Amino acid sequence: MKFETLENSLLKEKLLTLVSAAGLRLFVLPKPEYKKVYAALAVNYGSIDSQFITADGRQMTVPEGIAHFLEHKMFEKPEGDVFQLFAKNGASANAYTTYNLTNYLFSCTTGFRDNLEILLNMVQEPYFTDASVQKEQGIIEQELRMYEDDPGHRVFMNLMQALYHVNPVRVDIGGTVESIRRITKEGLYDCHRTFYHPVNMALMVVGDVEAVLVASQVEANLGKRGYRQQKAVERLTPEEPPEVHQAVVHDELVISRPRLLLGFKDRTDCQGRELLKRELATSLVWRMVLGRSSPLYNQLYEEGLLDDRFSARYSSAPTYAFSVLGGETEHPEKLAEAIRAGLERVAGEGLREEDFLRCRRALIGQFLEAFNSLEFIANSFVSHYFRGTSLFDYISIMEELSLDDLNKRYMEHVYPGTTAMSILWPKGRRHV
Numbered sequence: 001m002k003f004e005t006l007e008n009s010l011l012k013e014k015l016l017t018l019v020s021a022a023g024l025r026l027f028v029l030p031k032p033e034y035k036k037v038y039a040a041l042a043v044n045y046g047s048i049d050s051q052f053i054t055a056d057g058r059q060m061t062v063p064e065g066i067a068h069f070l071e072h073k074m075f076e077k078p079e080g081d082v083f084q085l086f087a088k089n090g091a092s093a094n095a096y097t098t099y100n101l102t103n104y105l106f107s108c109t110t111g112f113r114d115n116l117e118i119l120l121n122m123v124q125e126p127y128f129t130d131a132s133v134q135k136e137q138g139i140i141e142q143e144l145r146m147y148e149d150d151p152g153h154r155v156f157m158n159l160m161q162a163l164y165h166v167n168p169v170r171v172d173i174g175g176t177v178e179s180i181r182r183i184t185k186e187g188l189y190d191c192h193r194t195f196y197h198p199v200n201m202a203l204m205v206v207g208d209v210e211a212v213l214v215a216s217q218v219e220a221n222l223g224k225r226g227y228r229q230q231k232a233v234e235r236l237t238p239e240e241p242p243e244v245h246q247a248v249v250h251d252e253l254v255i256s257r258p259r260l261l262l263g264f265k266d267r268t269d270c271q272g273r274e275l276l277k278r279e280l281a282t283s284l285v286w287r288m289v290l291g292r293s294s295p296l297y298n299q300l301y302e303e304g305l306l307d308d309r310f311s312a313r314y315s316s317a318p319t320y321a322f323s324v325l326g327g328e329t330e331h332p333e334k335l336a337e338a339i340r341a342g343l344e345r346v347a348g349e350g351l352r353e354e355d356f357l358r359c360r361r362a363l364i365g366q367f368l369e370a371f372n373s374l375e376f377i378a379n380s381f382v383s384h385y386f387r388g389t390s391l392f393d394y395i396s397i398m399e400e401l402s403l404d405d406l407n408k409r410y411m412e413h414v415y416p417g418t419t420a421m422s423i424l425w426p427k428g429r430r431h432v
Contacts, residue, residue, distance in 0.1 A: 002018065003016040003017065003018050003028075003211060003212075003215070004016070004017050004018060006392065008392045010395045010396065011368075011371060011392065011395065013029060013392075014029075014030075015027060015028070015029050015392065016028045016029070016030070016211040018215060020198060020215075020218055020219055020222055021219060021222070021223060022198040022199075022222040022223065022225070022227040023197070023198040023199030023227070023229070023230070024198035024199070024201050024202065024203060024218065024222060025201075025202040025203070025385070026202075026203050026205075026214070026215060026218055027202065027203070027204045027205070027381060027385075028204075028205045028206075028209060028211035028214050028215070029204075029205070029206045029207075029377060030207075030208075030209060030210070030211060031206060031207050031208065031374070032207075032208045033208075034207050034208055034374060035109060035207075035208050036107060036108065036109045036207050036208060036374065037107065037108055037109075037112045037205065037206070037207035037208055037209050037374075038105070038106075038107045038205075038206050038207055038374035038375055038377075038378045039105060039106055039107075039112075039115070039116060039119060039203065039204070039205045039206075039378065040103055040104070040105045040203070040204045040378040040379055040381075040382050041103070041104045041105070041119055041120070041123055041201065041202075041203045042101050042102065042103045042104075042201065042202050042203075042204070042382035042383075042385075042386065043101060043102045043103075043104075043123070043195055043196055043200060043201050044100075044101060044195070044200045044201065044202075044233075044386045045067055045101065045102050045191070045195035045196070045200065045233075046067055046097060046098050046099045046100040046101050046102065046173075047064070047065065047067050047068060047097060047098070047099050047168065047171070047172075047173040047174075047175075048099045048100065048167075048168035048169060048237070048319065048320075049067060049168075049195070049233075049235050050062050050063075050064055050066070050168055051235070051236035051237070051238075052194065052233055052234060052235045052236060053233070053234040053236070054190065054193070054194045055193065055194055055197070055230050055231075055233075059236070060190065060194075062187055062190070062191060063175060063179040063180065063182040063183050063187065064168070064171045064172075064175040064176060064179040065140070065171075065172070065173070065174045065175015065176065065179050065180050065183070066175070066179075066183055066187060066188065066191055067097050067102055067173075067191070067195075068097040068102075068140075068173055068174045068175065069136065069140060069174075069175070069180065069183050069188070070102070070188055070191055070192065071095050071096070071097045071102045071104075072136055072139075072140065073126070073127075073128055073132070073133070073136060073188060074095070074104070074122055074123060074126065075095070075122065076127065076132060077122070077125070077127050078127055082118065082122045085118050086106055086115060086118060089108070089111040089114045089115050089118065090108055090109065090110050090111050090115075091106040091107065091108040091111065091115040091118075092106060092107050092108070093105065093106040093115075093119075094106075097173055098173065098383075099168075099169055099173065099317065099320070100317050100383070100386060100387065101382065101383060101386050103379060103382060103383075104119060104122070104123055105375075105378065105379070106118075106119060107374070107375070112209060113213075113217060116205075116214070116217060116218075117217070117221065120217075120218070120221045120222070121221070123196065123201075124196065124221075124222075124225065126188070126189060126192045126196070128185035128188045128189065129185060130184075130185055132185075133183060133184065133185050133188070137180050137181060137183065140174060140175075140180050141177050141180055141181075143174060144172065144174050144175070144176065144177055144180070145177070147172070147174070149253070149254075151253055151255045151259055151424055152259070154251065154253055154424055155251070155259045155260075155261050155326075155422050155423075155424040156261060156324070156422070157172055158249045158251055158261075158422040158424070159249070159261045159263045159324065159420060159421075159422035160263075161245065161246070161249070162244060162245055162246040162247070162248070162249045162263065162420035162421070162422055163244050163245065163263045163265045163322055163420045164240060164244075164245055164265075164320075165240060165241050165245045166238040166239075166240055167237070167238065167240040167319065167320055168237075168238075169320045169322075170245075194233060195233060197227065197230045198222055198227060199229075199230050199231075199232070200230075200232070200233055202382050202385050202386070203218065204377075204378045204381050204382050204385075205378075206374045206377050206378045207374050237319045240268075240320075242265075242267075242418065243418060244263075244265055244418055244419065244420040245420070246420060247419075247420055247421065248420070248421045248422075248423070249420070249421070249422045249423070250423050250425065251422070251423070251424050251425070252424070252425050252426070252427050252428070252429075253424055253425075253426070253427065254426070254427050255424065255426050255427075256426060257328045257329070257330060257426065258328070258329060258330065258331075258332045258423060258424060258425050258426060258429070259326065259327065259328050259329070259332070259423070259424040260326040260327070260329055260332035260335055260336060260421070260422070260423055261324055261325070261326035261421070261422045261423075262324070262325050262326055262336060262339065262419060262420075262421055263322055263323065263324050263419060263420045263421070263422070264322060264323040264324075264325075264413060264414060264417045264418065264419050265321075265322050265417075265418040265419070265420070266282075266314075266316065266321035266322055266323070266413050266418075267321065267412075268316075268317075268318060268319055268320060268321055271318045271387075271388050272388040272389060273389065273390075273393060273397070275316060275317075275318065275387060275388065275389055276384070276387075276389040276390070276393055276394075276397055277397050277400070277401070278316065278321075278409070279314060279316050279389075280363075280394070280397055280398055280401065281401055281405055281406055281409045282314040282316075282323065282409055282413060283313070283314050283363065284356070284359055284360060284363060284398075284401065284406060285351070285406050285409055285410050285413075285414060286312040286313070286314065286323065286325065286414075287312075287359045287362070287363065288351055288352075288355045288356060288359045288406070289312075289342075289343070289346055289351075289410075289414070290310075290312045290325060290339075291312075291359060292308070293358070293359075294355070296339075296342040296343075296345075296346070297310070299338075299342070300335065300338055300339070300342070303338070304330070305329055305330075305331060305334060305335040305338055306327055306329055306335060307327065307328065307329075309327045309328060310325075310326065310327035311325065311326075311327060312324070312325035313325070317387055318387065318388070323413070323414070325339075332423045332425075333423070336421055343414060343415050343417075344415065346410070346415070347410070347411065347414075347415040350407055351403060351406050351407050351410060353403055356403045356406060360398055360401070363398065364395055364398055364399075367394055367395065367398075368395075377391070
């Protein structure tokens, strides 16, 4: 077995990678000084993958939320709850589903080999019954109803439905109560057969491990399963209009203060390294314009229109991209108007070189600090991998960016921008 070595001189790291005989991509980043191991086994399958072509050529549309539902069910086996197996072996395990992937993970200081075997077996050996599916439907329905009463989640989902007409990001990752009720064990098996094939998975292991031993164990586990070659999954994404679906959404909930989110819908015309470059440029723009050291942020703070929980972030993938900014405020409409006026001023003046250099240094510093976390490295790496980008390119791309790049990015995405607004009012105080 022959590893490819990917070196990053800026991070002073050596990443070892190979593709198993069954098609799984393995990444190992040895860091023996940590005396612990973090493993993330990710499946290139997220909540937006509700329409696809199966391995045997069938076109399928599955209930929204089934990827998240499947993640929950993978921990249930005939012999009991897999969480208990991890705990007996001294590991802390978890999983999560995003728009784009499902990630199963554990960390441990001892017993890594046994825990890796548990992880590999768990993800590759589905077990569903009609009774267990029905039970899980009740659990997830309660979870969805709980999120309906969460103000942060509520105002965000309202914004997604305002920004997007048909793109699946407008639907909760967990689905809806109605869609969850349509999930069957047969549908779960179909999704597992389609997406949970090694060619559609990646394993990232970081910490005190030997790459050769990890690779040997992975090959032995996958090799006994008789996988046949499978081509990449064909996903069907509906064509999304460029304009927003709805300019403003008002809603009410039992909360003490109103919440405002402004959304900026972006183009989806790049991938790979260019996708990461656009993401970093946009994040840098928002830090310069509305970060805590920016004149606009401080002006709005002094006027009492926002507090230190205000945030601005950018999310992107090959099929969607958007910025979201906002937080709690007593005067959401006034804050939205003030932000738009401030963005117009910045458009006229342009971004400043000194702000660019300072904010770029700050973001690089934050990244380097985060790289001390095994959890951050593993989870971020697999997320980037499935988007066709690389976490190891972060610093080099940051250093490539120029002030001209950011001014261009500002004018194409932020100003005037394709925007929508979501406001969540305290019950009975709407439009006050």
